[in-house]
Amino acid sequence: MISVETARSQIVAAAAPLPAEQVALSQARGRVLAGDLAARVNHPPLAVSSMDGWAIRAADCQAAPATLAIIGESAAGKPFDGNVGPGQAVRIFTGAPMPAGADAVVRQEDAERRGGEVVVGTAVPPGKYVRTPGLDFAVGDVLLRSGTVLGPRQIGLAAAMNLVWLPVRRRPRVAILSTGDEIRMPGEPLGEAQIPGSNGPALVALIEAHGGEAVDLGIAQDSRQSISALLAGAAGVDLLVTSGGASVGDYDLVQDALAESGFILDFWKIAMRPGKPLMFGRLRDIPVLGLPGNPVSALVAALLFLVPMLRGFQGLPTDPPLATARLGCALPANGEREAFLRGSLAFDADGMGVATPFDKQDSAVLSGMSAADVLIIRPVDAPAAEAGDKVRILPLESWA
Numbered sequence: 001m002i003s004v005e006t007a008r009s010q011i012v013a014a015a016a017p018l019p020a021e022q023v024a025l026s027q028a029r030g031r032v033l034a035g036d037l038a039a040r041v042n043h044p045p046l047a048v049s050s051m052d053g054w055a056i057r058a059a060d061c062q063a064a065p066a067t068l069a070i071i072g073e074s075a076a077g078k079p080f081d082g083n084v085g086p087g088q089a090v091r092i093f094t095g096a097p098m099p100a101g102a103d104a105v106v107r108q109e110d111a112e113r114r115g116g117e118v119v120v121g122t123a124v125p126p127g128k129y130v131r132t133p134g135l136d137f138a139v140g141d142v143l144l145r146s147g148t149v150l151g152p153r154q155i156g157l158a159a160a161m162n163l164v165w166l167p168v169r170r171r172p173r174v175a176i177l178s179t180g181d182e183i184r185m186p187g188e189p190l191g192e193a194q195i196p197g198s199n200g201p202a203l204v205a206l207i208e209a210h211g212g213e214a215v216d217l218g219i220a221q222d223s224r225q226s227i228s229a230l231l232a233g234a235a236g237v238d239l240l241v242t243s244g245g246a247s248v249g250d251y252d253l254v255q256d257a258l259a260e261s262g263f264i265l266d267f268w269k270i271a272m273r274p275g276k277p278l279m280f281g282r283l284r285d286i287p288v289l290g291l292p293g294n295p296v297s298a299l300v301a302a303l304l305f306l307v308p309m310l311r312g313f314q315g316l317p318t319d320p321p322l323a324t325a326r327l328g329c330a331l332p333a334n335g336e337r338e339a340f341l342r343g344s345l346a347f348d349a350d351g352m353g354v355a356t357p358f359d360k361q362d363s364a365v366l367s368g369m370s371a372a373d374v375l376i377i378r379p380v381d382a383p384a385a386e387a388g389d390k391v392r393i394l395p396l397e398s399w400a
């Protein structure tokens with residue numbers, strides 16, 4: 001058995017960043033930038049008003065109230081093209097260019113229009129309510145860095161930078177092969193000893209949630225022929241994930257079928273609970289992650305190894321975002337396998353996280369996996385712990 005850490009570093013090493021491709025702004029959400037992006041425009045491009053009001057010369061309003069002659073109007077997109085001289089004002093709106101000669105804006109609520117004149121009630125310093133050119137950014141400013149995940153805010157910024165095509169990492173294509181004579185497609189009529197396959201749909205969702213493209217190869221029977229036949233669909237993917245066939249007897253079957261196509265095994269037992277029978281190797285140049293069949297084991301192993309691979313392919317940091325909480329109850333000493341207990345996370349009066357493992361920790365209890373807020377991590381050979389002791393947790397909100 002190898003440790004979770006050793007396994008993860010070997011597995012992640014097989015997930016180097018994929019090449020870049022260009023996508024349009026409208027296709028960029030959730031993608032990861034593959035290069036730094038520099039602004040192609042100044043923002044704002046020229047001095048503009050940040051208020052509705054009057055563009056004036058600050059010197060004219062030092063001794064408010066001051067009465068100024070209205071000489072025109074500047075609206076966003078329709079600038080006033082004259083010059084504001086002493087004793088003059090121009091009606092101006094938010095985002096409208098400042099007319100030449102004016103150096104400040106008086107808010108409309110601080111002035112009163114009287115026919116062709118405006119009476120300014122307060123003095124304003126030069127520059128008041130004026131956004132200077134490039135206040136936000138200037139041409140050439142690098143505002144978005146390689147490795148940034150593009151969410152709504154970053155996409156808005158890229159658009160404001162006048163960019164339309166963005167270089168992003170190609171999505172990792174991941175094939176999923178479920179195995180098991182007893183596994184059926186969800187919704188199918190079930191024989192007495194048959195169960196709906198949950199690993200396939202869960203893995204598809206996990207892969208897509210983490211920026212990958214899932215290729216569901218379906219459910220193979222427990223025979224070399226059936227497994228080999230479906231494996232053909234994995235050609236050209238970046239990663240093959242299998243589920244099931246990991247118990248001692250079955251295990252040889254998946255490996256045998258893979259071996260026919262040139263599979264080389266790196267390792268297949270990890271000191272973790274759930275999820276010990278995890279297999280990793282290569283099918284020619286495709287990394288293969290063999291997950292156990294037990295739904296909880298499969299998902300926990302996917303969180304610890306598959307998600308880091310998906311992130312590695314996209315040039316993102318691969319370490320799970322562990323945090324610290326206090327235990328909500330006592331726990332017995334842990335054995336030789338690192339344990340990942342499904343549990344809830346609450347916050348005490350001081351805002352400190354309190355993680356409490358669920359009672360049922362069987363690796364077939366998918367309801368607990370679904371309800372969990374966190375995985376509570378118990379290191380190899382951890383001594384018994386009391387309620388209130390600090391524990392490491394993997395919060396699932398951003399990771400699963």
Ligand code: AMP
Nearest residue numbers: 178197198199244245246247292293294
């Ligand atoms: P195996 O690794 O094939 O020995 O499977 C271990 C356990 O996981 C068995 O109880 C299987 O029925 C169950 N199992 C295997 N594959 C799936 C799947 N795709 N969905 C749900 N349960 C599964």
Ligand code: MG
Nearest residue numbers: 180244245250
């Ligand atoms: Mg099986």
